[in-house]
Amino acid sequence: MIVTIDGVAASGKSSVASGVASALSIPYVSSGLLYRAATLLALEAGTSLSDAPALLSLLGAAPLRLEPLAGGNRIYLDTPDCPRELTADAHTSAVDAGVSALAQLPQLREWVNARLRALTPPFVAEGRDMGTAVFPQARAKFFLVASPRVRALRRVKERVGDVEAVEQALIARDEQDQLQSHPAADAQIIDTSDLDLAGVIAAVMAGVQERA
Ligand SMILES: Nc1ncnc2c1ncn2[C@@H]1O[C@H](COP(=O)(O)OP(=O)(O)OP(=O)(O)O)[C@@H](O)[C@H]1O
Ligand SMILES: Nc1ccn([C@H]2C[C@H](O)[C@@H](COP(=O)(O)O)O2)c(=O)n1
Numbered sequence: 001m002i003v004t005i006d007g008v009a010a011s012g013k014s015s016v017a018s019g020v021a022s023a024l025s026i027p028y029v030s031s032g033l034l035y036r037a038a039t040l041l042a043l044e045a046g047t048s049l050s051d052a053p054a055l056l057s058l059l060g061a062a063p064l065r066l067e068p069l070a071g072g073n074r075i076y077l078d079t080p081d082c083p084r085e086l087t088a089d090a091h092t093s094a095v096d097a098g099v100s101a102l103a104q105l106p107q108l109r110e111w112v113n114a115r116l117r118a119l120t121p122p123f124v125a126e127g128r129d130m131g132t133a134v135f136p137q138a139r140a141k142f143f144l145v146a147s148p149r150v151r152a153l154r155r156v157k158e159r160v161g162d163v164e165a166v167e168q169a170l171i172a173r174d175e176q177d178q179l180q181s182h183p184a185a186d187a188q189i190i191d192t193s194d195l196d197l198a199g200v201i202a203a204v205m206a207g208v209q210e211r212a
Contacts, residue, residue, distance in 0.1 A: 001026075001122040002137070003208055004130035007144030008181060009173045010151040012192050012200055014072070016144065017126035019201035020208070021070040029066070029119060030073040031127030031134070032099075034112045036090035037064055037075045039099040049098050052107040059111060066115070068123065093161075096169065100176035109133075109180070128177055131184035140211045142204050143183035146193045148174075 003024075005017045014030055021028035039049065041062055047054050063078040064086075074087045089095075102108055113134050116125060125134065131141035146154075152167035174181070183189050188207045192200045 001139050002135045003124045003204075004135055004138045004141045004184075004187075005124060005126040005144065005204065006128050006130050006132075006142070006181070006183065006187070007126075008146075008151070009170050009177065010155045011144040011146050012154070012197065013126040013144055015197055016142075016192075016200050016204060017124045018070060018072055019197065020204050021124045023201065023205055024122070024124070024208070025070075026122045026124065027068040027070055028073070028124035028126060029068045029116060031112060031116055031125060031130060033073050033075050033087070033090060034064075034066060034115060035099050035103045035108070036095050037066075037077075037086050038108060038111070039095050039102045040086055040090045041077070042102065043094060043098060049101040050105065052105045055102065055105070056107060056111060068119070091159075093159075093169075096173065100173055103177065104179070128181040131187050132182065133180070136184065140204075140208045141184050141187035142207060143187045143189045144200070145189060145191050150193045 003020065005013050007013045017028040038055065038059055041058060042049055042055055045058055047058050065076045065078050067074045074085060075090065077084045077086055116134055131138055148167045148171050151170050152163050155166050156163050190200060190203050
């Protein structure tokens with residue numbers, strides 16, 4: 001079984017996917033974390049975020065390991081002499097600002113998608129295009145939305161920042177990501193603006209049960 005949870009930036013995908021995965025006792029996979037880790041390594045190496053051959057060469061030499069833990073995905077760079085967890089560094093405003101450029105490259109999307117399709121079900125997969133491009137065969141598909149202001153207010157609770165600036169950054173990222181961020185025809189769209197996290201998880205679980 002594969003459940004997909006897609007949605008716009010900071011709509012609650014990771015938190016909801018984690019809750020649903022825990023309720024189903026299966027792992028969840030954050031596709032965004034792979035894009036973020038690739039962006040982080042590129043920024044640190046000074047590699048252009050629009051140079052696909054250089055990026056693939058960089059990633060080909062990087063022993064990345066994604067741990068799809070139900071409580072929260074973690075990603076590691078298993079360099080023999082200096083293993084390192086990248087998860088926190090992959091969730092900074094610098095990576096936020098650059099990741100959409102990298103994610104627009106078809107070769108990088110295929111690099112991510114190949115890693116995702118190599119996983120063995122059951123799992124919950126969250127991102128932008130899990131229910132459309134990556135796992136169109138998924139049994140249950142969901143697409144989360146929320147107003148930019150609500151998303152910004154939630155984001156500044158976890159990362160200090162100015163709500164106005166965060167809201168504008170989210171709107172900009174939505175526009176940059178829109179090519180791959182649209183609900184599958186058979187996805188249930190959930191507006192989380194007026195729902196707490198438990199309420200969204202319950203709505204997804206109800207949808208999963210309906211499709212069981
Ligand atoms: N329905 C909700 N009510 C209140 N807070 C929420 C809700 N959903 C998520 N949050 C909180 O909003 C913040 C962003 O959620 P989360 O990181 O899961 O979003 P995301 O879509 O995965 O973000 P990104 O696109 O940046 O990966 C987190 O602090 C999370 O706990
Ligand atoms: N399936 C995906 C997942 C993510 N992206 C891009 C778009 C986002 O700006 C960025 C980070 O994702 P997030 O951690 O915010 O969910 O990666 C994508 O294009 N496709």
